[in-house]
Amino acid sequence: MNGSRLVIPTWDSPPRPEFGDIRGSAATPGIQALNTPAGQAALISGDLGRIVRVVREAVQLDQADVARLANSAQASISRVECGKRNDPTLLTAICAALGILRADPPAQDPAYSEDMRRRDLLKNIAAAASAAMLPAVVTDPAWAGRIGSADIEECWAALHRLQNLEDQQGGGTVYQLTAGIANHLQDAVGSASYGFATGCRLREVTAVAAVRAGWQAFDSSRRESARRWWLEASHLADLGEGADQARVMALAAMAVPAREAGRGQEAIGLARAARKASGPDAHPKLLSLLTAREAIGHAGIGDTAESARCLARARQWLDRDSAGDAPAWLSFWGQGDLAVHEMHCARAAKNARAAERAAREAVLASSPETGLRNHTIYSAYLGNVLACTGKLDESISVTKYVLGSGAIAGSRRIATEVRKTATVLARQTYLPAIQLASTVERLVPAA
Numbered sequence: 001m002n003g004s005r006l007v008i009p010t011w012d013s014p015p016r017p018e019f020g021d022i023r024g025s026a027a028t029p030g031i032q033a034l035n036t037p038a039g040q041a042a043l044i045s046g047d048l049g050r051i052v053r054v055v056r057e058a059v060q061l062d063q064a065d066v067a068r069l070a071n072s073a074q075a076s077i078s079r080v081e082c083g084k085r086n087d088p089t090l091l092t093a094i095c096a097a098l099g100i101l102r103a104d105p106p107a108q109d110p111a112y113s114e115d116m117r118r119r120d121l122l123k124n125i126a127a128a129a130s131a132a133m134l135p136a137v138v139t140d141p142a143w144a145g146r147i148g149s150a151d152i153e154e155c156w157a158a159l160h161r162l163q164n165l166e167d168q169q170g171g172g173t174v175y176q177l178t179a180g181i182a183n184h185l186q187d188a189v190g191s192a193s194y195g196f197a198t199g200c201r202l203r204e205v206t207a208v209a210a211v212r213a214g215w216q217a218f219d220s221s222r223r224e225s226a227r228r229w230w231l232e233a234s235h236l237a238d239l240g241e242g243a244d245q246a247r248v249m250a251l252a253a254m255a256v257p258a259r260e261a262g263r264g265q266e267a268i269g270l271a272r273a274a275r276k277a278s279g280p281d282a283h284p285k286l287l288s289l290l291t292a293r294e295a296i297g298h299a300g301i302g303d304t305a306e307s308a309r310c311l312a313r314a315r316q317w318l319d320r321d322s323a324g325d326a327p328a329w330l331s332f333w334g335q336g337d338l339a340v341h342e343m344h345c346a347r348a349a350k351n352a353r354a355a356e357r358a359a360r361e362a363v364l365a366s367s368p369e370t371g372l373r374n375h376t377i378y379s380a381y382l383g384n385v386l387a388c389t390g391k392l393d394e395s396i397s398v399t400k401y402v403l404g405s406g407a408i409a410g411s412r413r414i415a416t417e418v419r420k421t422a423t424v425l426a427r428q429t430y431l432p433a434i435q436l437a438s439t440v441e442r443l444v445p446a447a
Contacts, residue, residue, distance in 0.1 A: 028099030033058030069097035130180025171219030200242030207246035264300025336365030
């Protein structure tokens, strides 16, 4: 890691960006470059200089060409790309010259700081990229056609691409892109032309996009944005068929931050409300998830007996999921995730042995190849549990693995857990523990 600090993106936005719409049918070569692997990697890094360089090279312009288009000097373009100059006015001119901004960005408030202006520029670029990932009939309200089944498939494909990125690099890295897609889909639900069957599928993909945006906001500590997105998803259930599971997804999601905030009764209520909304024919896998969410609520208020009963039922429900016909949005739920819930319940009950056992099970049940972010989160939990139980060498080894993971830079949850471990290690007299705590302090910024 070369001694530099890990950069965890913190730029945020409310669920409704204020930039004007870009027409998907007229995506510029620069915007298309943003949706290549190199372009997306540059965008999610939050490094404007890197974005400029990647796009400039993709559209085959040299620095002198960009300087002429931006009415600047070649030396200024070079300094921007090297990170030695970050003047937002110049950066905006360069991005406009490269064609990677949404149409008609709003006038900047004169009270904005330069950091705020750069943040809004990043949001502007991300909004352009997310619009280009969707068909024009979805992103352009003036488009004359009707949304069809092929358009819905393109929307699902865009979400799938971002899900793969999130699984590897964390929710913070792709939040702005997913939020942009969810906004466009919400607009299409309300104003586009489509038939009944297509409308059902459009509401479904929109609900999933909103829930994912909420999870990504939560993963990067944007708690209020997460809640707004989940409420938006729940609202979709009132707009017609297709999004009937949206309310269940949203309520189940909101139980997690309630537990983290120490509101155990609220977590219980949300889990039970989700169970009621799921109806009498709820899938066993869904029942397992909701019962586990209720369990951590009971643990949070000190009712260990009821928590244990809920966890036992959650395992029974999960064992009954043998047909493989669960709703697609439940694909994340499995033995590893249930083990994490058991670990949280054990930590609340101050049962260190049970917490360690559950944390180990979660790590073993996950894979860095198929889901690096979750595997890293579970490893971070294990590192903390081991530190708290005095198994310092193993905690140090696990925590070093987490620090070397590419997912930590995109997940505040991982970073927070690592810093908790460092706090425990810093209190020890064991030199390797103290050294690692110092390394974490240097590399992982506080929330």
